[in-house]
Amino acid sequence: MSTQLKTAVTNQDHIQGKNNAPIKLVEYGDYQCSYCGEAYSVIKAVQQTLGNDLELVFRNFPLSEVHPDAENAAKAAEAAALQNKFWEMHDMLYENQQQLDEENLISFAKKIGLDVNQFKSDMQSSAVSDKVESDFESGARSGVNGTPSFFVNGEKYDGNWQDEEDFTQYLKSQLQ
Amino acid sequence: MLATGTQAPDFELNSTPDQKLKLSDLLGKKVILAFYPADWSPVCSDEMALFNETLKLFSKHNAQLLGISVDSKWSHLAFSQNRKFHFPLLSDFEPKGEVAKRYGVYDEKEGEAQRALFVLDEKGMIAWDYLSPTGINPGADGILDALEKLDKH
Numbered sequence: 001m002s003t004q005l006k007t008a009v010t011n012q013d014h015i016q017g018k019n020n021a022p023i024k025l026v027e028y029g030d031y032q033c034s035y036c037g038e039a040y041s042v043i044k045a046v047q048q049t050l051g052n053d054l055e056l057v058f059r060n061f062p063l064s065e066v067h068p069d070a071e072n073a074a075k076a077a078e079a080a081a082l083q084n085k086f087w088e089m090h091d092m093l094y095e096n097q098q099q100l101d102e103e104n105l106i107s108f109a110k111k112i113g114l115d116v117n118q119f120k121s122d123m124q125s126s127a128v129s130d131k132v133e134s135d136f137e138s139g140a141r142s143g144v145n146g147t148p149s150f151f152v153n154g155e156k157y158d159g160n161w162q163d164e165e166d167f168t169q170y171l172k173s174q175l176q
Numbered sequence: 177m178l179a180t181g182t183q184a185p186d187f188e189l190n191s192t193p194d195q196k197l198k199l200s201d202l203l204g205k206k207v208i209l210a211f212y213p214a215d216w217s218p219v220c221s222d223e224m225a226l227f228n229e230t231l232k233l234f235s236k237h238n239a240q241l242l243g244i245s246v247d248s249k250w251s252h253l254a255f256s257q258n259r260k261f262h263f264p265l266l267s268d269f270e271p272k273g274e275v276a277k278r279y280g281v282y283d284e285k286e287g288e289a290q291r292a293l294f295v296l297d298e299k300g301m302i303a304w305d306y307l308s309p310t311g312i313n314p315g316a317d318g319i320l321d322a323l324e325k326l327d328k329h
Contacts, residue, residue, distance in 0.1 A: 002317040065260045145315035
């Protein structure tokens, strides 16, 4: 029912694109959700088109009972973030959505060049699980009712995102 | 629909095939009543799946979530096991929809409960209510705001 993002974007967030770009897109996503996988490719294309006009923020919203590997995957991305490789892991997870068990997460960590022992211990840390939890809570408080959920410049976007052109058109309309 | 500030009518419904749950047994806790149209339908599953994940946030406020629909106790059992729900689904089955009717959230045409939310305080008083369009998952934010407001009192 809420239409507003309740927790503003801060430097605790994972941000891709030009800082303070005119269009701020916040996604609440779950790495094991197939719609989020679809959204991943759409967003890549939208980023290409909008370039410096778009800032993308990703926050975790794992539905752990429906998607048993989602929470661990979210932790993997947060653990990678501690080695400044959040987006590398984020992309790896979405490109391998069918293989998110622990063994695979560790092999992803190797592939993107993380210190694997550090990664393993960070995965278990409370800092990482607190981050995932606080993302989830901020989403619930903002009216996230499924994944992916998008907020455009702080307003919940309930329109079509599956069609790349429609979505880009909508985002562009924010520039005026 | 019963308004905020009224006492929530008591009821006793099956929560499992061999157990009943009485609303007044939960006095002393906050209660979230989530009426929904039907087990298995896509939007409901999303709504109940979401609430299943936000249980940890509800419990911080000493609140118990109850899902209610006109489905039978056996349908509820299968639905709940299939979706791994950790809260009771109550069966407003016989007489059909009686509790939904008492709360003013029964859809006579469809023969189902409407998608409605009530938050009750520790004394069973309705502190917040919300009727969602049937096709839209209302999210958990309204409930969380209402619980937080109650805790500030």
